[in-house]
Amino acid sequence: MISTLIFDKYLETAEQVDPIKCVGHVVKVQGLLIESRGPQAIIGEQCRIEVPKGSGIIQAEVVGLREDIIQLMAYGDIEGIEIGSRVIASGRRLEIPVSKKLLGRVLDCMGRPLDEKGEIASRIHYPATALPPDPLKRRRVTQRIVTGVRAIDGLLSVGRGQRLGIFAGSGVGKSTLLGMVARNTNADVNVVALIGERGREVNDFIAHELGPAGLAKTVLVVSPSNSPPLARLRGAYTATAVAEYFRDQGLDVMLLFDSITRFARAQREIGLAAGEPPATRGYTPSVFDSMPKLLERCGASDKGTITGFYTILVDGDDLDEPVSDTVRGILDGHVVLSRRLAEAFHYPAVDVLGSISRLAPAVTGPATQKAAGYIRRLMAVYNEAEDLINVGAYHQGTNPAIDEAIAKKAAIDSFLIQGVEEKSSIVETLQVMGEIAGIEIPMEEMQTWQKRSMALLTDDSYEDAQDEDGEETPEASGDPEDAEKQTEQRPEPEL
Numbered sequence: 001m002i003s004t005l006i007f008d009k010y011l012e013t014a015e016q017v018d019p020i021k022c023v024g025h026v027v028k029v030q031g032l033l034i035e036s037r038g039p040q041a042i043i044g045e046q047c048r049i050e051v052p053k054g055s056g057i058i059q060a061e062v063v064g065l066r067e068d069i070i071q072l073m074a075y076g077d078i079e080g081i082e083i084g085s086r087v088i089a090s091g092r093r094l095e096i097p098v099s100k101k102l103l104g105r106v107l108d109c110m111g112r113p114l115d116e117k118g119e120i121a122s123r124i125h126y127p128a129t130a131l132p133p134d135p136l137k138r139r140r141v142t143q144r145i146v147t148g149v150r151a152i153d154g155l156l157s158v159g160r161g162q163r164l165g166i167f168a169g170s171g172v173g174k175s176t177l178l179g180m181v182a183r184n185t186n187a188d189v190n191v192v193a194l195i196g197e198r199g200r201e202v203n204d205f206i207a208h209e210l211g212p213a214g215l216a217k218t219v220l221v222v223s224p225s226n227s228p229p230l231a232r233l234r235g236a237y238t239a240t241a242v243a244e245y246f247r248d249q250g251l252d253v254m255l256l257f258d259s260i261t262r263f264a265r266a267q268r269e270i271g272l273a274a275g276e277p278p279a280t281r282g283y284t285p286s287v288f289d290s291m292p293k294l295l296e297r298c299g300a301s302d303k304g305t306i307t308g309f310y311t312i313l314v315d316g317d318d319l320d321e322p323v324s325d326t327v328r329g330i331l332d333g334h335v336v337l338s339r340r341l342a343e344a345f346h347y348p349a350v351d352v353l354g355s356i357s358r359l360a361p362a363v364t365g366p367a368t369q370k371a372a373g374y375i376r377r378l379m380a381v382y383n384e385a386e387d388l389i390n391v392g393a394y395h396q397g398t399n400p401a402i403d404e405a406i407a408k409k410a411a412i413d414s415f416l417i418q419g420v421e422e423k424s425s426i427v428e429t430l431q432v433m434g435e436i437a438g439i440e441i442p443m444e445e446m447q448t449w450q451k452r453s454m455a456l457l458t459d460d461s462y463e464d465a466q467d468e469d470g471e472e473t474p475e476a477s478g479d480p481e482d483a484e485k486q487t488e489q490r491p492e493p494e495l
């Protein structure tokens, strides 16, 4: 009798416990959206859904909250999910294990290796969603970064920490141009984000665009078009977090992102599924909120730089469509690729006159600017008179500017046309440009910054010490507190 009384006490306590604090149960699955009653979770929190009849566990993330219903989306396939499946909250948002061991690796949207080169065990984790660097602590962009592409290095010079968009319709050469930059840039580390693009292109990119030498200094983050929208969305954040890690090491990182349009579409799919109203052209308000949050994380900080090239697929070659328009306003320049040039086999199909690098004047010397200005002017004059020239209505000697533009046309074209495999050093690029313009560009304008970073990569101060488990010890970096600071002092992620 006494024992029953004691038992009742525990029963009473058990009944008072709120059973949905950490575990909930699926109540509805509609399209991409999984709804569960419980657990207690915040937007962006990682959850596991137990599916004994499927793969065992589905990784998901909270994307919405509605009364007592939690709305989730999965990072992968949702096979095996059923009403009543247990949903367990982790209490954590998405974090990526980071270390220099990431170099040469291919990761999925959650930072897990996709290649078969072993686990990336690291004690340092970076949040996939983070705040951009403090605007007042951002270093100014004052030095150029070399892309190895003449049209860009010569006429659209890019600074270390600048962010540019590559705008073009489909099949005009965006991915190929990114590949050329990845292979030829003098940045220390490349982070390549292949978001929502064809899965087939991943191996092509590794084999053709990068090659073994390029891969050694590259981290690829891949969320192909067949992956769920959450995977595509988070792949973008993961790639940015990886770039931020290398920037925090004091390095110059090149973030090559293909494509921001697929990122926006993934956000739109998630927003619509979660019940957001469509706004401009079906894009939900969260799309326009998330784009600046993502793009502003790129750039210079007080430690290192991330130079970003983001491709934008321009719907129907309309540069004013909402994603293009928003991105153009955020970035520090745009490279427009022209279908007309691509059709004429003028590759890379950079429409120089339609493109702009807002920071070019800050990273180039006066002679370079003069030569670039001269070439741009001749191109503009030629374009203006092109119709007359083509129908034979222009007679030489009528207008000296047009005569000069015609005389230099072949030299300018051969300067701009560049084979995929052809690398052009900054010295070669500027010398040719100087010859066309008849201006001697002094050596000091051809210099880039003193490279110190590759040395850093093999330097002990950068080497991550390995503890017995093969994991990094934070004390291993030059500054003993550095690694700790990286996780502790990073601003609270914003979703």
Ligand SMILES: Nc1ncnc2c1ncn2[C@@H]1O[C@H](COP(=O)(O)OP(=O)(O)OP(=O)(O)O)[C@@H](O)[C@H]1O
Binding pocket: 168, 169, 170, 171, 172, 173, 174, 175, 176, 177, 313, 347, 348, 418, 419, 420
């Ligand atoms: N520099 C180049 N030299 C020669 N051919 C090129 C060059 N750039 C692109 N091409 C040609 O254009 C095709 C499409 O290029 P790419 O895949 O880079 O375009 P894209 O803009 O990324 O296309 P999508 O919008 O479909 O992703 C290539 O298969 C190739 O034939």
Ligand SMILES: [Mg+2]
Binding pocket: 174, 175, 176, 197, 258
């Ligand atoms: Mg492409």
